[in-house]
Amino acid sequence: MTPQNIIIKNGTVFDPVNRIDGEVMDIAVSNGKIVERVNESSAIVIDASGKVVLAGGVDIHSHIAGPKVNMGRILRPEDHYRNLKPKTAVKRSGVGTSCPSTFTTGYDYSEMGYTTVFEPANPPLKMLHVIDELNDTPMLDKACYPLFGNNWHVMEYLKDNRHDELAAYVAWMLKSVKGYAVKLVNPGGVENWKWGGETTPLDEPVKHFDVTPRQIIQGMCNAVKRLNLPHQMHIHANMLGTPGNYETALETLDSVRQIAGANDGKPVIHLTHVQFNIYGGTNWMNLSSGAEHLAKYINNHNHASIDIGQIVFSDTTTMTADGPFEFKLQGMTGARWINGDIEAETGCGIVPIHYKKSNYVHAIMWITGLEASLMIDDPWKVCMTTDHPNGGYFTTYPRVMAWLMSKKARQKLTNKVNKRARSKTALESLDREYTFSEVLISTRAGTARLLGLKNKGHLGVGADADIAIHDLDFRKIDPSTTPRKFRKAMQKAVYTIKDGEIVVKDGEVVKSVPGRIYWADAKVSDDLARTVETDLRQKFQDYYTVQMSNYIIAEKHIVNSTPVRVNAEV
């Protein structure tokens, strides 16, 4: 069925990419795209007067599907009991807050005006599981970032200085398991953890492999750049969740500065959920925010982008491929703990957590995230995330947006947090309030740009017709002084349009659509591709417990498979 033409009339349009900042104008939609104009007589007319018209939200980092999310679901029935969603005429039933079931995840995002969400950490061996869950996550365009930071082939190619083959291997992997971007989690540290070892600083060789985390980071960054992948290397740095770890974060960023080359303006590294990785202090008692150090670095360099991983005071679930971090966390909190190591590739850990205002460490975490958001000047470098569900649920995004836009909202909460933490914060001295456009940059325009999604994150002619309309009239609602009203308006979209179809009306899903799954198909030279395939065939049987042909995922398993073809420089 061809989606019907739509015209959105008299809305207040915000589109930072096209430098439209609150202009009253019409937006026309035809065939799933934004167009110059449509014939009004045959189009659905949406009266958007007194409302804002935005590109649909684009989430760069949210754990919504796959083996670890599912383990989280199985671990926490009590998490589900807090949110029970019955079936409706168009919606499947579901449950969950920090680890919602797949249908519910899709609906909740869509009702919040989000149209694209990327799942950021997947063991390649279990990608068929990830994809099968994403097939069941409606309403959204999706993609996955397979994990490479502790991959045996990667470490061996690096040790042998075979950089061309490494790049070709990365291309092979993305194509085989249908990944979109390259993710590193605690490079080297997870392999050590598989012997019970610890996370390592950048220059300590990985046990048995004789390469250092720094070599992995640099080697992979280079490979990603040479492959011309749509998104730069996405990294969860070493020493995450450790006092004083801001130094490792800065070292990580600086280790790839040269790779960016001079002034070409394209970032080569995305440091994710920085909040967990930029602490000062030397122990948990004197933990402090190291946001100023990170901000200074990011403000002075153009080769790096970040997302925040803001925490929200709530009962949530931490989950990461960083097994050793979760092991330490369970040791400290005594909470339930899941560990799931994956042969030749990666690990996984899950621990429920309750972030409390009264807790010194949690208050510092909350402050750290906000400081980083406010101290980095250029919003195009900062993506707003909660690292769902690690810092908080994605459904709390409007609350985080309100903190960014309202000093009043921040202050109200600052007054309630742990007093010792409060006494150590620079947060209260920060007067900056994000403009609405800046919030949109960090939730859609900027995220889409960093992900290489040229047709998303904006409302220009030719863009995908992924549109959110919110009941937000800036003549009546000032986010700075009435943050609650702003938050409420952003929580539920009046309309969400996905690929030119109205899928949400008055904050409720009215039509279920499957969305698509993107993956990167990077073309490397035939010779190199053959060499790598031969290498893999030799080692596959030894390294894995499945056959190579069964590891490769056939496109028939993917609903709306959408390869993104790029030409590599190898």
Place this chain on the structure above:
Amino acid sequence: MQTYQDVVCTVCGCLCDDIEVDVDGNKVMKARNACAMGTSKFLSYTHDRIETPMVRKNGSTQPANLDEAVTKVAEMLVNAKYPAIYGLALSSCEAVKVAIELTEEVGGVMDNQSVVCHGPGVLGLHEIGVSTCSLGEIKHRADLIICWGCNPDEAHPRHFERYSYTAKGRWRNGKADRKLVVVDVRQTSTARKADKFVQIDQGKDYELVNALRTALRNEQIQQEKVAGVPVEDIEELAELLRNAEFGVILFGLGVTQTVGKGRNIDGLFSLTRDLNKYTKFQIMPARGHFNVNGVNEVSAWQTGFPYGIDFSHGYPWYNPGETTVTDIVRRGENDAMLVIASDPIAHFPKDLANRIRKSPLAAIDPVHSVTTLVADVVIPSAFAGIECEGIAYRMDGVALPLKKVVEPSQGVLSDEDILKKILGKVRELKGRSG
């Protein structure tokens, strides 16, 4: 003659995916690399098949066409107040998805074989969590393998060779580099191969687990024997566990379905957690039916819960002890049941089986069983992984694509397609009445 490579065997939770199947015409001639159980399934899948749909008319079941049978099942589900849909551990995940949608549509209970096998392990998981891994981790690193209440030698014949005791891994060259310990009530064939066999009194697993945890903490055990095992042996075993470089506990029905059930498993999960303070330790259930893990996984991501899911309120609800199929049958609340490739009438306790028989019963199955014998409607289905494709989940959660190597008999559909037809009919009937 055609040879299919890398075929996944659909018997146990090992899902060995290196089977080579020779097919001539539409007949499987040979299945190389498979164990005895796998070979037998590939070569004798044509035996004992249900030939045609059957529907009960005037007291006895009679051959019917598929549409008639589908309509009967749909009517049965629509007319019931609290129907149960049960089974699926031998179906593909695609079939599971349709079964969930169907159960949601009719507001019933959806359950799978976990309730009578590894369900207690899930309860342990809610309480403690679990430290586990993919099978390759065991192959590469394990120097100590504990089989607790499981007998892989008979139930998972290729487990040792492919994934554990005798497998050649990166840092372990087969059994020369590993120790095998078996904890069981009897000397199984696995126990006979073990470096150490710990014979334990029936129903005393929980006691032994706790004694081990005590010994591990270097605390004094006051008895001379616990669970029939001398304290010196327990202390020695604790030392062995502590000194392993990488240990793994594989457990089976011998511990999940004996006295203590879920408590045994939360004990074992706690023991594993304790051990990680000293060394690296993992634990994994040795799942029986080839896709019982897949039913749990798909159920969890679509509904939040792995088994025993009640849709009677419109949303998924889960409370084992209240919402599993055995719970509702025991309370006499269930008033219709659709069974997919399972045999509850044979396997459930007799009083439960009798209660199931009191209300309308339908069965989808490739082969005859006690359940199909007494059911009011029977629909023959194709074997997933032989006659139709699909996805299944290995015991460690690795998803694998099942192959179709032969055509099913004319008119015989996959579970997925049969369930889709039933769902369609249910919606048609509900539309008419609503």
